[in-house]
Amino acid sequence: MNEVADAMHGFAEWYGRRPIGAWSAPGRVNLIGEHTDYNDGFVFPFAIDQRTAVALGDRDDRVIRVASSFAAEPVQVHLDELTPDALEGWAAYPLGVAWALGEHGADLEHVRGVDLYITSSVPIGAGLSSSAAIESAVALALDEHWGLNLDRPTLAKVGQLAENRVVGAPTGIMDQSASLLGEADAGVFLDCRSLDADVIPLGFAAHGLSLLVVDTRVEHAHASGGYAARRASCEAGARALGVESLRDLRLDDLPRAQALLDDETFRRVRHVVTEDQRVLDTVRTLRERGPGAIGPFLDASHVSMRDDFEISVPELDLAVETAQANGAVGARMTGGGFGGSAIALIADELVPDLTRAIRSAFAERGYRDPSLFTVHPSQGARRDA
Ligand code: ADP
Numbered sequence: 001m002n003e004v005a006d007a008m009h010g011f012a013e014w015y016g017r018r019p020i021g022a023w024s025a026p027g028r029v030n031l032i033g034e035h036t037d038y039n040d041g042f043v044f045p046f047a048i049d050q051r052t053a054v055a056l057g058d059r060d061d062r063v064i065r066v067a068s069s070f071a072a073e074p075v076q077v078h079l080d081e082l083t084p085d086a087l088e089g090w091a092a093y094p095l096g097v098a099w100a101l102g103e104h105g106a107d108l109e110h111v112r113g114v115d116l117y118i119t120s121s122v123p124i125g126a127g128l129s130s131s132a133a134i135e136s137a138v139a140l141a142l143d144e145h146w147g148l149n150l151d152r153p154t155l156a157k158v159g160q161l162a163e164n165r166v167v168g169a170p171t172g173i174m175d176q177s178a179s180l181l182g183e184a185d186a187g188v189f190l191d192c193r194s195l196d197a198d199v200i201p202l203g204f205a206a207h208g209l210s211l212l213v214v215d216t217r218v219e220h221a222h223a224s225g226g227y228a229a230r231r232a233s234c235e236a237g238a239r240a241l242g243v244e245s246l247r248d249l250r251l252d253d254l255p256r257a258q259a260l261l262d263d264e265t266f267r268r269v270r271h272v273v274t275e276d277q278r279v280l281d282t283v284r285t286l287r288e289r290g291p292g293a294i295g296p297f298l299d300a301s302h303v304s305m306r307d308d309f310e311i312s313v314p315e316l317d318l319a320v321e322t323a324q325a326n327g328a329v330g331a332r333m334t335g336g337g338f339g340g341s342a343i344a345l346i347a348d349e350l351v352p353d354l355t356r357a358i359r360s361a362f363a364e365r366g367y368r369d370p371s372l373f374t375v376h377p378s379q380g381a382r383r384d385a
């Protein structure tokens with residue numbers, strides 16, 4: 001699919017003129033490091049080849065209009081009336097970004113309005129962060145068009161602020177960082193405290209490995225409540241242990257944590273502390289021994305999310321177990337949990353068999369047919385036209 005051509009074409013259809021440019025940004029898969037971002041820890045996602053594209057045209061007035069191939073109606077707002085509480089629905093993502101640029105130093109009183117048209121090949125709500133893709137594409141487009149010159153880490157914060165304050169989802173900085181900083185065939189190793197990012201070659205293709213995504217298409221109503229509860233447990237654990245965040249704990253702090261905390265809070269803490277270590281181990285192992293050696297960390301990450309953090313669901317566990325039984329190097333659920341997707345790193349030639357095995361295992365249990373596809377580590381946000 002060519003998202004950019006679609007966006008330019010859609011723009012012309014909606015607005016009756018040609019856009020002056022087009023930008024795109026990818027979704028992401030988190031290879032490892034789950035629920036560590038808001039604990040100031042480490043994450044290691046990569047940008048995928050599914051992208052969201054935005055075509056932009058200028059206007060003489062101060063109105064911003066957005067239309068999307070996913071929405072029936074365009075939404076418009078005057079730049080003087082751009083406040084977080086005035087925005088709702090899907091348009092809160094792109095228009096929230098415009099507002100958040102102002103919060104990060106852009107002088108929105110002296111810019112003109114724009115027309116935007118958005119298309120995407122990132123599946124929505126599958127845990128591949130279509131939200132960060134739309135935010136990052138719009139942030140880069142407006143930054144360039146308005147001549148703001150904000151750097152990419154700042155644009156990541158802009159997307160996060162839009163999502164936190166305007167959409168109202170209390171998410172960390174990982175998704176936008178992956179979407180903006182990703183590079184072809186590489187992962188983004190991000191320290192969520194310092195925001196230092198290292199782009200690390202993954203070498204999947206060179207090693208004959210594919211990354212298969214299993215979108216279970218399960219979405220639990222309590223996902224956002226569950227997310228908030230996990231964040232609260234992490235904060236309570238850090239407070240009880242006298243640290244600013246769980247990032248400040250090491251594996252050898254865990255016995256003290258166990259003695260001090262109730263069982264549930266302790267298991268939440270143990271997930272985060274061991275997950276941070278698994279991210280570091282994954283990056284080190286990748287550098288020293290290549291991608292074929294990182295499987296045990298992916299597998300252990302899944303167990304920790306299933307048993308300690310308790311954010312998996314039976315469909316995700318089945319996808320992971322089936323992958324492991326069919327020759328995967330490693331497999332885990334990915335994303336915030338309570339549904340969404342699992343990933344399996346597996347030899348290219350085993351992908352068709354694994355795909356069949358997962359479909360039939362799901363059918364056997366009476367689960368909804370999952371959506372299966374491979375993703376390729378790809379370049380981050382860019383101007384395309
Ligand atoms: P995820 O990020 O896992 O895909 P989210 O719930 O965080 O799921 O974000 C999905 C929401 O983002 C959609 O419901 C919609 O409001 C908005 N969105 C994402 N992509 C687009 C798009 N191309 N056009 C319009 N809205 C979009």
Ligand code: MG
Nearest residue numbers: 129130131132
């Ligand atoms: Mg999202």
